[in-house]
Amino acid sequence: MSKLIDGKAAAQSVIEQVKSATGVLQHETGTVPGIAVVIVGEDPASKVYVASKSRMAKECGFHSVQHDLSTESSEVDLLTLIGILNADPRVHGILVQLPLPPHIDSGRILQAIAPEKDVDGFTFVNVGKLGTGEIASAFVPCTPAGCMILLEGARGRDLSGLSAVVLGRSNIVGKPIANLLLAAHATVTVAHSRTKDLAAICRAADILVAAVGRPEMVRGDWIKPGATVIDVGINRVSAPDKGQGKTRIVGDVAYAEASEWAGAITPVPGGVGPMTIAMLMANTAKAAWIASGLEIADFDTLLCDRGPCVTPS
Numbered sequence: 001m002s003k004l005i006d007g008k009a010a011a012q013s014v015i016e017q018v019k020s021a022t023g024v025l026q027h028e029t030g031t032v033p034g035i036a037v038v039i040v041g042e043d044p045a046s047k048v049y050v051a052s053k054s055r056m057a058k059e060c061g062f063h064s065v066q067h068d069l070s071t072e073s074s075e076v077d078l079l080t081l082i083g084i085l086n087a088d089p090r091v092h093g094i095l096v097q098l099p100l101p102p103h104i105d106s107g108r109i110l111q112a113i114a115p116e117k118d119v120d121g122f123t124f125v126n127v128g129k130l131g132t133g134e135i136a137s138a139f140v141p142c143t144p145a146g147c148m149i150l151l152e153g154a155r156g157r158d159l160s161g162l163s164a165v166v167l168g169r170s171n172i173v174g175k176p177i178a179n180l181l182l183a184a185h186a187t188v189t190v191a192h193s194r195t196k197d198l199a200a201i202c203r204a205a206d207i208l209v210a211a212v213g214r215p216e217m218v219r220g221d222w223i224k225p226g227a228t229v230i231d232v233g234i235n236r237v238s239a240p241d242k243g244q245g246k247t248r249i250v251g252d253v254a255y256a257e258a259s260e261w262a263g264a265i266t267p268v269p270g271g272v273g274p275m276t277i278a279m280l281m282a283n284t285a286k287a288a289w290i291a292s293g294l295e296i297a298d299f300d301t302l303l304c305d306r307g308p309c310v311t312p313s
C-alpha cells in the first residue's frame with residue numbers, strides 16, 4: 001500500500017515557518033511583508049483564488065492589498081498600476097491573477113513586474129535564474145516549488161541516481177518542475193502531447209510528476225512499483241453518483257489504481273493544491289527578507305525546519 005503525501009499538512013507547516021520568518025523580519029528590521037494582488041474582471045474561479053490568497057496573507061501577518069479592476073480596464077491602466085506597485089516600498093510581492101481578459105497581453109503585463117517583486121516567478125529574470133541553477137536568489141513559481149517540498153518529504157532533497165518523468169511542458173508547471181528536479185540531481189525526462197508511448201516512459205520513473213490537465217490519464221499500470229507520484233492536475237468532472245449535475249475534482253492520475261503501485265502519492269484534492277498558496281506566502285516573505293538586506297541563507301534555514309508530510313494512506 002502506498003503512503004499518502006499530505007499536502008494540507010505540508011502547506012500548514014510552510015505557513016507556520018512563514019509566520020515565524022515574518023516575526024524575525026519584523027523584530028530585526030521593522031519590515032512587514034507586503035503583497036498586492038491584482039484581479040481584472042469577474043471570473044468567479046479567479047475571485048475565489050484571490051480571496052483565499054488575500055485571507056492567507058492576512059493570517060501570515062502581511063500587509064495585504066487587493067486591486068479589483070473592471071473587465072473594461074485597458075492594458076495601459078494595468079501597466080500604470082504595476083508601475084505604482086513596483087515603486088511602493090510597502091509592497092514586496094505583486095501577483096496578477098490569470099487569466100486576464102483577451103484584450104490584455106498577459107506576457108507584457110507579467111514582464112512589467114519588477115523581478116524582485118515577482119513572487120509568481122514568471123519574469124524572464126526569475127525564469128533565467130531557475131534555468132541556470134541560481135535558485136537561492138530566484139523566485140520559483142509557486143506550484144512547482146510546492147511540488148518539490150512534497151517530494152523532499154518523500155525522497156529527501158538529493159535525488160541523485162533517481163529517474164524523474166514530468167508529464168507536461170507548460171511554462172507555469174512542467175518546465176520549472178523539470179529545472180528544479182535537475183537542480184536536485186534527478187535524471188529528468190519531459191514528456192508532452194507529441195511524446196510516443198507515454199506509458200512506457202512513465203514506467204521507468206522513480207518520480208512521476210503529472211501536469212497535463214487530463215482527468216485520470218495516468219493509469220495504475222503506468223507506475224513503476226514504489227515510485228513517488230506527484231499529481232498536479234486539477235480537473236472538474238461530472239459526478240452523477242453525487243446527484244444530477246454534480247461534479248467532483250480529480251487529478252491527472254487515476255488515484256485508486258495508482259496507489260496500488262506507488263510508494264507514495266499525492267491525493268487530489270489535498271495534495272499539490274494547498275501548497276501553491278503556501279509557497280506564494282513563502283515567496284512574499286522571501287522578497288521582503290531580501291529587500292530588507294537580511295541574509296537569504298538565514299531565510300532558507302528558517303523555512304527548512306518542517307515536519308514530515310508523508311503518512312500511511
Ligand code: NDP
Nearest residue numbers: 143168169170173192193211212213232233234272273276
Ligand atoms: P497546460 O495546458 O498549460 O499544459 C499542459 C501540458 O500537458 C502541455 O505541455 C501539453 O503538451 C501536455 N499534454 C496535454 N495533453 C497531453 C496528453 N494527452 N499527453 C501528453 N501530454 C499532454 O496546463 P498547466 O501546466 O497550466 O496545468 C496542468 C494541470 O495542472 C492542469 O490540470 C491544471 O489545472 C493544474 N494546475 C494545478 C495547480 C495547483 O495549484 N495544483 C496550479 C497550476 C496548474 P503540449 O505542450 O505538447 O501541448
